[in-house]
Structures are given as C-alpha cells and as structure tokens.
Amino acid sequence: MGCASRKGKLVMHSQTKPVVKQKLCTACGRCVVNCQVNAIKIDEKAFITNKCVGCARCIAVCPENAISILWNESSETLKKNDRACLWCQ
Numbered sequence: 001m002g003c004a005s006r007k008g009k010l011v012m013h014s015q016t017k018p019v020v021k022q023k024l025c026t027a028c029g030r031c032v033v034n035c036q037v038n039a040i041k042i043d044e045k046a047f048i049t050n051k052c053v054g055c056a057r058c059i060a061v062c063p064e065n066a067i068s069i070l071w072n073e074s075s076e077t078l079k080k081n082d083r084a085c086l087w088c089q
C-alpha cells in the first residue's frame with residue numbers, strides 16, 4: 001500500500017471495515033474502549049457498526065485475534081465503488 005495516493009488510502013480505509021469473529025470474542029471490551037469513533041458495541045459478543053472509519057486499531061488491541069478484515073470482500077467493495085489508485089484512472 002506504500003505507493004497508493006493519499007486519496008486512495010483514504011478511500012481504502014473508509015471502506016475497509018473489520019469484522020469480529022464471534023466464536024473467538026470473549027467480550028472483554030478492549031476494542032470498545034480503544035475505538036476512537038465509538039463504533040464497536042457489545043451484545044454478548046462485540047460487533048462493529050457503520051460508524052467504523054477503518055483505522056484498524058481494534059485489530060491490534062484484541063487479545064483473542066478475533067477481529068480481522070475480509071480483504072477479498074473489501075477489494076470487491078472498492079472495485080464497485082471507486083478506484084483506490086489515481087494512476088489507474
């Protein structure tokens with residue numbers, strides 16, 4: 001991602017949202033307190049709401065590795081909505 005433009009990175013981050021693997025989540029709440037936009041809620045298990053801006057901090061702080069980005073689905077979303085790289089236009 002080092003060669004991506006600033007616009008491309010912003011598009012990528014804004015549209016690339018992580019998901020919580022429900023089986024692994026212990027509802028410890030660490031991701032909730034570390035989310036800067038209050039995008040994570042817990043209802044028995046954590047889940048990520050539409051407020052997420054894709055910063056990926058929750059992925060780094062989860063002690064169970066329960067949060068990840070589904071890159072295949074995300075890239076499809078990027079292809080549908082916009083091009084991430086201005087050089088390709």
Ligand code: SF4
Pocket residue numbers: 020024025026027028029030031032046061062063064065066067
């Ligand atoms: S940090 Fe991980 S284990 Fe803890 S609530 Fe969030 S997703 Fe679940």
Ligand code: SF4
Pocket residue numbers: 017018034035036037038039040048051052053054055056057058059
């Ligand atoms: S990626 Fe960032 S904004 Fe989205 S839920 Fe995780 S910590 Fe919050």
